[in-house]
Amino acid sequence: MSEQRLLTIPTFSIMLEHHTIMRDIIREMDEMSEPYVREATFISRLHRYIQGQNKDKQKQLRTAFSTDNLLAAHILVDKDEFGGESRLIFDRSVIGVFRLFDHSLFQDLTDVALKIQLGGIRLLLAKLQSNTLLFSDSDLDFKELIDELFHRLSELLNSIRLNLVKMQMINQELSEASELAAKSDNPQVFSVLQRESIEKISLLLSRHILPTRQFLDEKSRLKDGPNLFECLQSLRSQFEHHQDHQRSTAMLKYEVSFNSFHSQISKVSQSVDQFLARSKKRLKQFNAIETAFSDLVKELGATRHNLKRSQIDGQFARDNGAFLGLMQQGRPKVLRISSSEAYLNNVVSDIEARVADQGLLEKNRYVDLISSKDDSTERRLERAECIYNLVKQMKMTEYQDLTLALQRRLKSNLPEYHFIDLLEGLNFLMRSNEILDGHAVKVTNFRNRIVQGDTVYLYRKIRTERVTQ
Amino acid sequence: MMTAFSQISMARSQQIYSTFVNGKVITKQAYDLYQQTFIESTLYTELYNNLDHFTQLYLHIGYNLNFNIEGEFFYISRSEAEEDADTNATKIQAILLIIARYWVDKGFDLDDLTTPVIGLGRSALEEIAEQTIYDDIRQALGIETWDKALNYLADRNFLYPCGDKHYVLSSAGMHFLNLHVEKYSQEQE
Numbered sequence: 209m210s211e212q213r214l215l216t217i218p219t220f221s222i223m224l225e226h227h228t229i230m231r232d233i234i235r236e237m238d239e240m241s242e243p244y245v246r247e248a249t250f251i252s253r254l255h256r257y258i259q260g261q262n263k264d265k266q267k268q269l270r271t272a273f274s275t276d277n278l279l280a281a282h283i284l285v286d287k288d289e290f291g292g293e294s295r296l297i298f299d300r301s302v303i304g305v306f307r308l309f310d311h312s313l314f315q316d317l318t319d320v321a322l323k324i325q326l327g328g329i330r331l332l333l334a335k336l337q338s339n340t341l342l343f344s345d346s347d348l349d350f351k352e353l354i355d356e357l358f359h360r361l362s363e364l365l366n367s368i369r370l371n372l373v374k375m376q377m378i379n380q381e382l383s384e385a386s387e388l389a390a391k392s393d394n395p396q397v398f399s400v401l402q403r404e405s406i407e408k409i410s411l412l413l414s415r416h417i418l419p420t421r422q423f424l425d426e427k428s429r430l431k432d433g434p435n436l437f438e439c440l441q442s443l444r445s446q447f448e449h450h451q452d453h454q455r456s457t458a459m460l461k462y463e464v465s466f467n468s469f470h471s472q473i474s475k476v477s478q479s480v481d482q483f484l485a486r487s488k489k490r491l492k493q494f495n496a497i498e499t500a501f502s503d504l505v506k507e508l509g510a511t512r513h514n515l516k517r518s519q520i521d522g523q524f525a526r527d528n529g530a531f532l533g534l535m536q537q538g539r540p541k542v543l544r545i546s547s548s549e550a551y552l553n554n555v556v557s558d559i560e561a562r563v564a565d566q567g568l569l570e571k572n573r574y575v576d577l578i579s580s581k582d583d584s585t586e587r588r589l590e591r592a593e594c595i596y597n598l599v600k601q602m603k604m605t606e607y608q609d610l611t612l613a614l615q616r617r618l619k620s621n622l623p624e625y626h627f628i629d630l631l632e633g634l635n636f637l638m639r640s641n642e643i644l645d646g647h648a649v650k651v652t653n654f655r656n657r658i659v660q661g662d663t664v665y666l667y668r669k670i671r672t673e674r675v676t677q
Numbered sequence: 678m679m680t681a682f683s684q685i686s687m688a689r690s691q692q693i694y695s696t697f698v699n700g701k702v703i704t705k706q707a708y709d710l711y712q713q714t715f716i717e718s719t720l721y722t723e724l725y726n727n728l729d730h731f732t733q734l735y736l737h738i739g740y741n742l743n744f745n746i747e748g749e750f751f752y753i754s755r756s757e758a759e760e761d762a763d764t765n766a767t768k769i770q771a772i773l774l775i776i777a778r779y780w781v782d783k784g785f786d787l788d789d790l791t792t793p794v795i796g797l798g799r800s801a802l803e804e805i806a807e808q809t810i811y812d813d814i815r816q817a818l819g820i821e822t823w824d825k826a827l828n829y830l831a832d833r834n835f836l837y838p839c840g841d842k843h844y845v846l847s848s849a850g851m852h853f854l855n856l857h858v859e860k861y862s863q864e865q866e
Contacts, residue, residue: 402784486786494781496861497854501778504771504814511817520771520817522763530853531769533754534833535762536700537740 212271216281220302222272223283229257229273230306247275247287247294307370317371319419325364326423326436332357333439336446343450354455357443361462368420368469375417375476378409399494406487409480417477424470437463503527557605565603569621595629598622599636604645610637610670615658627660634670647672680730689723693731696720697740697753700765701834704847705749708793708837715793724751748852750834768818769835770853772826775811776846777854779804787854790846799842802827 214222223230232253233245254273258266271277275296278284286297332353335341341350422428426437434442440463447456507520525532545551598621599614607613614633619625637643650671658665696703703724706715724731728744735742740753754762776797780787789795805811806823820826827844830836835850846854 490781490784490786492862493787493854493858494784496858497774497777497781497787499861500857501774504774505810508810508814508817518817519764519819520767520814522767525763525766525770528770528853528856530856531702531752531766531849533741533743533762533766534700534702534752534769535754535765537698537753537755539698 213277213280214272216283219272219277219281219283222268226257226269227306227309229254230303231310234303234306244295244297247296250296317367317416317420319415319423321367322419322423325360325367326439328360329357329364329436329439330433332360333434333442333446336443343452358458365462365465368424368466371416371420372469372472372476375412375473378412378476378480399491399498402487402491402494406484406491409484409487413477413480413484417473417480421470421473421477424466424473426467426470436466440466500528561603561605565601565617568601568603569598569617591629592632595622595633596636599633600640600643602637602643604643604647604672606647606674607672608669609656610634610649610672611667612656612658612669627658627663627665630658638670644672646675648675679733680727682730685727685730686723689720690731690734693720693724697735697751701832702750702752702847702849704834704849706848707834708839708845708847710838710840713793713839721749721751745849745852747855748849750847750849750852768820768829769833771814771818772820772830773835773850773853775805775814777857779808779811787851787858790854791848791851793839793845796839796843796845797836802842 233250236249236253237243237245254269258269261269275284275287278296279287283299283302284296285299288295288297335353341347341353343350345351345354423436426435428435440459444456444459444463447453447459504520504524507524511518511520595618598618602614602617611630611634614637615630618629618633622629638649650673652669652671654669655666656669658667693703703718703720705718705721705725707718708714709716724742724744732742735753739755741756743752743754745751776790777787779801780790790797802823815823815826818826820829827836830850831838831844835847836844837847839845
């Protein structure tokens with residue numbers, strides 16, 4: 209450190225120019241709740257700051273902030289050694305000036321601090337009430353007492369006002385904190401940040417906001433004596449009693465001011481209260497959903513380990529036990545017989561088609577085939593031709609179930625009818641535009657069964673529809 | 678005392694039946710898109726006022742009438758276990774959980790999902806669709822698109838549409854999420 213000494217004003221102006229150093233130091237002290245700063249901390253903070261400066265500035269800062277210089281300029285009131293540590297104690301008024309620059313440096317009012325202030329005012333009130341004083345400005349004792357009273361009241365008013373500004377900025381800080389938390393991608397970080405902000409804010413509420421609010425509450429009753437408003441009212445009546453109307457009005461103004469602070473701080477405490485309740489609720493919701501969601505992700509993981517399972521298992525739903533059995537239910541089937549014209553027309557046209565078909569068949573009676581041992585290929589070809597002819601002669605109309613219609617036809621007209629013949633017949637039919645005769649083939653999703661010997665075949669119904677041109 | 682059939686509104690009973698067989702729940706309040714507000718469901722009131730009657734009615738035709746008091750909703754199920762039903766429940770639960778996870782991840786209050794002026798909006802739906810984990814789950818549920826996923830809930834009255842690409846959770850949907858919050862709170866105590 210430099211040996212050069214500076215006067216108080218140049219030292220202080222350098223400190224003001226680089227006020228962030230003091231801001232950080234005061235924050236450090238507030239965080240530790242100590243009225244002093246360790247010299248080691250102070251120097252390390254100073255060094256960090258100095259590194260970013262140019263040579264000239266570095267020299268200037270080293271000079272101004274050297275412990276000896278600060279002591280000489282009365283900015284430090286004391287430097288003591290305690291438990292092997294060197295501690296620096298700044299002048300309170302210096303600290304007070306720097307607090308003015310930054311809302312965040314305003315000291316939180318604690319219950320104790322407020323009680324001490326109130327104690328001082330009570331003491332002064334007791335002296336005024338003791339009738340030992342002459343209520344005259346020419347009396348020096350009285351004058352000193354009055355000056356002290358106004359000093360204390362204005363100091364109290366000011367410290368509450370500054371605190372109020374700080375408290376009113378809490379909501380902004382809270383929203384910034386939760387925004388920061390929301391930006392983090394890791395949900396665990398979010399949860400930790402939320403919990404920390406809840407703890408911080410609960411402490412502020414219980415240690416500072418609520419005591420201040422209670423202190424400013426006109427109706428609060430204190431065990432050890434009158435509350436602030438009772439003191440002010442007594443003071444007012446004392447002044448009035450001695451015809452000192454100016455001072456009596458001043459007391460009334462203080463009452464009004466403190467009262468307005470009470471309503472403002474009540475608003476802050478309400479919104480903080482609500483924030484806390486909301487935050488706690490949200491944190492609980494967050495953790496609960498996160499737990500449930502991680503179970504879901506486990507189920508998802510299970511589908512990735514098992515090739516046979518591509519979908520999340522129903523066990524997941526059973527474990528949670530909500531909405532089980534919820535599904536579309538089958539409605540009762542209605543028997544589709546009616547006496548409507550359309551229905552009867554359908555039946556009649558179906559019968560007509562069958563009769564016409566039978567008529568066609570009668571005209572072209574085919575020759576029965578006789579099997580022999582070595583002509584299997586020929587036989588199959590002949591049989592295929594026979595099926596083809598049967599199919600060709602079929603009367604084409606709008607069938608609801610083409611397979612069934614074809615089966616009826618083949619079964620009664622083909623000896624040793626077999627299922628394979630039906631397939632062959634269908635094959636012919638569906639590939640020949642000539643046979644289809646302007647009908648379109650629709651394979652539906654409705655199913656039907658046919659029986660061949662002991663085997664039951666399941667097939668999709670094929671519909672033919674007349675294409676109108 | 679059982680209510681006689683003659684005292685039950687037949688039209689409402691029919692509506693209730695057709696809602697149930699379509700696999701939907703009936704909630705106490707349904708969102709009305711035209712009045713822009715939740716309105717009391719007449720079907721729910723009918724069921725609630727004649728609970729014994731409807732319980733018996735559905736037992737007689739082979740169903741259980743399920744009444745959820747906290748969630749304020751009804752639905753029917755068959756007594757025998759059916760695989761389809763579990764698949765449905767899985768889909769509903771999983772989609773609801775995805776919505777809730779997105780919501781709490783944003784630091785929002787779950788109750789806001791049931792508030793029409795807030796609800797689940799277009800940008801939320803887009804952001805959900807963008808996240809891989811949610812998309813993977815949707816696929817593992819066998820649901821092709823996010824539109825289908827939301828319709829799946831809306832078709833069953835777990836969500837009500839309250840605008841273009843804007844949904845609000847029904848009491849039935851919220852019930853499932855509350856269930857998890859309660860379960861978690863109890864585990865913590």
